[in-house]
Amino acid sequence: MEAPISLEREKHVKYFLRCLDVLPSSCSHLDSIRMTILYFSLHGLDTLNSIERLSAERRDEIIDWIYAMQLVPAAENRFVGFRGSPALEQDPHIAHTYTALCILLILGDDLSRVRRSAITASLATLQLPDGSFTATNEGSESDIRFVFCAAAIAYMLDDWSGVDVPLMNVYIRRCLSYEGAFANTPMSEAHGGSTYCAVASLQLSGSLNKQLDADELSALARWCLQRQYTGFAGRPNKPWDTCYSFWIAGTLHILGMTPLVAHDENRQYLLEAQDPVIGGFSKYPNHFPDPLHSCMATVGLALSGFASLQPVCATLNIGEKANDKLDELRRIWRQKDGV
Amino acid sequence: MSDSESELSPYVSYRERAEWQDIVPLEQEEGLAPVVQIAYSDRFRETFSYFRAVFAKDELSERALDLTREAAMLNPANYSVWVYRRKLLKALDRDLLEEQNFLADIIEMHPKNYQVWQHRKEIVEWSQDPSLELEFTANMFTDDAKNYHCWQHRQWIITRFGLWDGELEFTAKLIEKDRRNNSAWNQRYFVVNHEIEQLEATAAGGAGDADETQKAVILHREIEFSKKQIAKDSHNESPWSYIKGVFRLMKQKLHLSVTMMALCDELMKDKSPHVAAFLIDAKEELLGQQGEGGSEQVNSILEEVVRLCEILADEWDTIRKRYWNYLAELLQVKYQGLPD
Numbered sequence: 001m002e003a004p005i006s007l008e009r010e011k012h013v014k015y016f017l018r019c020l021d022v023l024p025s026s027c028s029h030l031d032s033i034r035m036t037i038l039y040f041s042l043h044g045l046d047t048l049n050s051i052e053r054l055s056a057e058r059r060d061e062i063i064d065w066i067y068a069m070q071l072v073p074a075a076e077n078r079f080v081g082f083r084g085s086p087a088l089e090q091d092p093h094i095a096h097t098y099t100a101l102c103i104l105l106i107l108g109d110d111l112s113r114v115r116r117s118a119i120t121a122s123l124a125t126l127q128l129p130d131g132s133f134t135a136t137n138e139g140s141e142s143d144i145r146f147v148f149c150a151a152a153i154a155y156m157l158d159d160w161s162g163v164d165v166p167l168m169n170v171y172i173r174r175c176l177s178y179e180g181a182f183a184n185t186p187m188s189e190a191h192g193g194s195t196y197c198a199v200a201s202l203q204l205s206g207s208l209n210k211q212l213d214a215d216e217l218s219a220l221a222r223w224c225l226q227r228q229y230t231g232f233a234g235r236p237n238k239p240w241d242t243c244y245s246f247w248i249a250g251t252l253h254i255l256g257m258t259p260l261v262a263h264d265e266n267r268q269y270l271l272e273a274q275d276p277v278i279g280g281f282s283k284y285p286n287h288f289p290d291p292l293h294s295c296m297a298t299v300g301l302a303l304s305g306f307a308s309l310q311p312v313c314a315t316l317n318i319g320e321k322a323n324d325k326l327d328e329l330r331r332i333w334r335q336k337d338g339v
Numbered sequence: 340m341s342d343s344e345s346e347l348s349p350y351v352s353y354r355e356r357a358e359w360q361d362i363v364p365l366e367q368e369e370g371l372a373p374v375v376q377i378a379y380s381d382r383f384r385e386t387f388s389y390f391r392a393v394f395a396k397d398e399l400s401e402r403a404l405d406l407t408r409e410a411a412m413l414n415p416a417n418y419s420v421w422v423y424r425r426k427l428l429k430a431l432d433r434d435l436l437e438e439q440n441f442l443a444d445i446i447e448m449h450p451k452n453y454q455v456w457q458h459r460k461e462i463v464e465w466s467q468d469p470s471l472e473l474e475f476t477a478n479m480f481t482d483d484a485k486n487y488h489c490w491q492h493r494q495w496i497i498t499r500f501g502l503w504d505g506e507l508e509f510t511a512k513l514i515e516k517d518r519r520n521n522s523a524w525n526q527r528y529f530v531v532n533h534e535i536e537q538l539e540a541t542a543a544g545g546a547g548d549a550d551e552t553q554k555a556v557i558l559h560r561e562i563e564f565s566k567k568q569i570a571k572d573s574h575n576e577s578p579w580s581y582i583k584g585v586f587r588l589m590k591q592k593l594h595l596s597v598t599m600m601a602l603c604d605e606l607m608k609d610k611s612p613h614v615a616a617f618l619i620d621a622k623e624e625l626l627g628q629q630g631e632g633g634s635e636q637v638n639s640i641l642e643e644v645v646r647l648c649e650i651l652a653d654e655w656d657t658i659r660k661r662y663w664n665y666l667a668e669l670l671q672v673k674y675q676g677l678p679d
Contacts (some may be wrong), residue, residue, distance in 0.1 A: 021373055025380045032417045034375040041375070061372035070372055086367050087387065088419050139422035141457045178528050178584025186490050187532070189525040222616075225662050226576070235517040236576040238485065260661045 005271040008050060009278060011179040012298065015279030016045040019078065019291050020062070030291075034085035035069060039099035040061070040295035046319045047298045048312050049261030057105050066100050067113050068161040078137050079125050079291055081153075082117040094126055098149040101156050111329060116157045123150050123162035131164065131332045132172030132185075139290075143184045144175050148197035155204040158330045165205050172198050173211060179236075180219030192234035192247040195220070198210065199251045200315045208254075221257045224248050228262060241283045242273045242293050245300025248319070253303055253314040264291060264305045270297050270304075347412055350382050353389045358402060364388035365395060383413050383460045394423055399430040406537035408441070415449045421458050422538045428462075435466040440673060443475060450479065456488045459473060459493060472496040477509070494529055511564070518568045523576040528584055531561060552590055562598055569602065571613040583620065593621040599606045615647045618665075622647075626674050641674050 019041040030037055036199070045051055054062070071084045071092045071280035081092030081099035097119065104111055126133045127145070133146035142145075153203075154160045174186040177197055182198035199220070200323060202208040212220065227233050232244035245266055252258055260310065272285040280289030281297035299317065301307035313323035345594045353359045365484035366388055369376065379387075393403045407424040410417065428438060442459045465468055467498055476493040479486060497503060507530045535558055542550030565582040568575070586593055593599060600621065608615045622644045629637045648667035652660035 022376045022378055025378050025383070027377055028383050029378055029416055031377055031383075031414050036377045058372075058401055061618075062374055065372065065374040068368075084371055087414075087417060089368075089391070090419060136418065137423065139461075141453055141460075147422075177525065177527075178587065179580045184487070184492055185491055186496055189487065189522050191487065215579050226665070227641055228658055230658075236521040236580070238521070245382070260659075260665055262658050262661070265658060271598060285487070323395055 002192065005274070006042050007271060007301070008195050008274050008276055009281030009308075011276065012274070012281075012294065013045065013048055013053060013143075013279075013292070014048045014276075015289065016031065016041045016048075016050075017293075019294075020045075020054075032084050032259070033096070034087075035066070035096035036084065036099045038066075039103050039293050040291040042103050042106050043152060043318065044291075044295040044298045046300050046322065047295075047312065048271050048306070049310050050185070051106065061108055065111050067104060069100065070113070070115065072115060072118060076121065077125050080115055080122040092139070094123075094133060094135045094146050094149040094153070098152045098156075101153065102316065102318045102322070104245065105156075105318055108325060109168055111157075112177050114157070116333075117159065120154060120157050120159035121311075123154060126150065126161075127164060127167070130174075131167035131169070133168075143202075144182065144197045145184065147172060148201045149328045151201040151204040154313075156316065158333055163205075165207065167178060168201070168205070168275070169207050169211050171307050172201060176216070176246060179223055180248060181223040189235060190223065190226075192232065192244045192251075195224065196205050196247040196251045203315050217255065221252065224252050224255070225257070227262060230262075230265040231264070231273075239284065242281055242300060243283065245270055245298035246296040246303065249300060249303050250312075250314040250317065258303070267304050267306055268299060270301050273297060285301070347409060352381075353385055359389065362389060362392050365391035367391070386410050390420065396417070399427055403427055403429065404433070411445065415445060415452045415455050417548065418454050418457075421454050424550055425458070425461060429465075435462055435468070438462050439471055439475075443661075446479070447482075450483060451485055451488060452486065456492055461494060463496070464499075469496050469500040469502065473502060479520060482512065484517060484520050487522070490522050490526060494526070503530065503533060508524075514528050514568060515522055518571060519575050519577060521577045524581045528581060530590075531557065531585060532588060552630050558589050558591060562596065565600065566602055569606070573606045573609045573614055576613055577615040583617070593617065594624050612651055612659075615651050615655060619644055619647050623670065626670070637674055641671060644670055 020038060023037070042051070046051065061224045066082065069085070070081070071083055072080050073090075073092070079092050079094070081094065081097035083089070083091065084093050084096040101111070101114070104114070114251070123133075125137060126135070127150070128134065128142050132142040132144070134140040135146050135149070152164055153165045158180075172182070174184045175184070175194065176189040177183045177188070179190040182195040183190050184194040199208065202211055226236075227244060228250045230238055230242035231242060232248040233240045233279045234244045234247065249258070249261055249266065252261060270281065273281045273283070273287070275282065275289045278289065280291075280294035281292050282289045298309070299312050302312050303314065309318040312318070313320060316324075318322065353362075353364070364385065375607070382519060386406070386409050390406055391601050393406060404424065405426045407427060410420045411424065415418070428435070439459070439462060442455060442462065445568050446455045446459065463472060473493070474497065476489050476496070479489045483489075497506060507527065510527035513520055514527070535554065538550050562582065565578040568578045582599070583593065586596070599617070603614050603618050603621075622640050625640050626637060626644070628642070645667045646656050650664040652663035656663065
């Protein structure tokens with residue numbers, strides 16, 4: 001192996017801080033998903049143990065902005081949650097609700113302004129008869145990504161009453177492909193991102209070992225491990241892409257298979273994909289960085305045991321500290337509810 | 340500027356357009372502090388300010404429709420624009436063929452955007468006319484034969500409108516073009532799965548025997564197909580996972596397939612990890628049948644499996660050496676009753 005490349009820690013911190021503030025006009029296509037871009041930036045920063053680079057005032061500004069995105073629609077039987085950006089005035093979105101909750105935890109917020117029971121009850125308005133979830137009440141596709149978002153929200157807010165879990169599990173199983181891993185929709189191709197969503201969902205609802213037998217878990221682990229060359233790819237015969245160092249390696253982490261990953265090679269690939277000038281990571285070496293890959297690559301390094309990075313809770317994709325905060329809140333809520 | 344911004348006609352500010360004088364643009368509510376703020380171009384900012392104004396009035400007009408086109412071109416990921424556009428198309432009773440043409444252009448510019456594909460799906464569902472879709476998706480595959488959205492759309496069209504005819508041949512064509520196209524192999528499984536479902540549906544009526552014979556014919560056909568592709572390159576993962584999947588679908592055992600076992604023996608010289616893994620799986624089936632607890636037969640098969648794991652770990656698939664060593668140990672514990 002070549003001489004190890006070092007992590008350009010400070011460059012990445014600065015990259016994430018820049019994303020938090022202003023993005024150039026070439027990023028206009030990200031206008032509807034600013035909440036999730038915010039999540040990538042803050043989760044990346046947190047994994048680098050650098051959240052304290054934000055002043056308390058800046059943290060509050062961000063937290064206020066997030067809460068300004070929370071929306072309780074006037075009409076009945078509508079999803080209550082967080083919007084992706086001020087550009088979308090009418091509709092909260094399931095993915096940006098998940099990322100909003102993650103960010104609030106990362107920033108140390110106590111979720112006291114979150115409309116908890118309204119959100120969890122209204123998840124039911126997004127679940128379809130086949131068990132899948134849409135992202136909004138109108139005009140949205142349904143697939144396993146939003147199943148994960150629903151499971152994560154229900155778990156984080158500690159209330160599954162708005163989710164028909166058995167029906168959700170039926171859909172998840174239908175997404176299990178002949179390859180032994182999960183697709184985005186039934187009969188589609190097995191895919192790293194979909195596989196993470198399915199496995200994390202099952203884990204979060206406590207269904208993993210009930211829905212998948214030993215042979216299936218074994219085949220799943222093998223499929224995930226077979227995505228590694230140095231870095232990971234998302235499908236057979238596709239190029240390696242840094243984000244799969246989270247989607248695939250994260251799945252393996254949930255399955256308890258992390259010791260079987262070739263960590264040195266994975267780390268080496270990730271480090272090669274850094275941009276040494278402006279910071280951030282791209283999907284492959286010598287490409288341009290973007291917030292998603294910068295976040296996932298940083299988290300991928302943390303999962304691979306890179307020193308000085310904050311350990312990650314793979315099922316929710318938040319840092320250990322944020323997860324501890326969540327556990328504390330769940331304890332408090334249960335005490336209050338007399339559970 | 341997004342890719343499609345440059346495709347729009349030269350910009351004339353809405354403020355300067357006579358037909359828009361009556362509308363007061365609604366600025367976006369940003370709040371006091373910038374958080375992931377985007378430095379929008381003037382065109383982007385203004386277009387969406389007018390969009391917000393028109394949307395707030397729920398205006399259902401031609402100019403609103405044109406506005407949604409411009410807004411969609413600037414940010415195709417803004418799903419509110421698409422929802423509103425569909426409302427407008429219905430209210431104005433617009434020609435859906437024209438919409439399909441517009442969609443063809445925008446999908447080509449943004450082939451991995453969820454909203455444009457969803458819009459196309461909704462338009463087809465509304466028109467009940469799938470006649471363009473197979474050709475459209477086939478054309479998209481010439482640029483990127485693995486586009487996930489495109490395959491999903493094609494599968495939906497075929498399932499929704501029963502357009503199964505010729506799809507098996509289509510997958511063969513794509514696999515012939517690129518045998519490493521895992522999406523094409525997945526599509527082939529999609530078709531074969533449907534064939535089996537059809538057989539089982541008719542068999543339920545009492546033609547049980549015919550069903551099994553027909554299944555055997557299909558299995559044989561797929562073994563021959565996969566074998567041909569494997570022979571060209573045994574290091575290609577796709578045909579291996581495909582044929583294993585088909586065996587499972589047919590509830591057939593790998594180790595009982597003379598063809599496959601002979602193929603594997605022949606191909607060991609290629610040092611392909613997939614050959615070795617197939618043999619491991621086949622032999623594990625055997626072990627599963629013999630039962631646990633250390634008979635001579637079991638020990639002999641187990642020895643072969645462990646040997647294959649060692650070859651993979653030490654020579655043919657070293658990146659996964661920890662896995663193959665782990666698997667060998669796991670199987671030894673399971674079938675030899677060795678202490679954990």
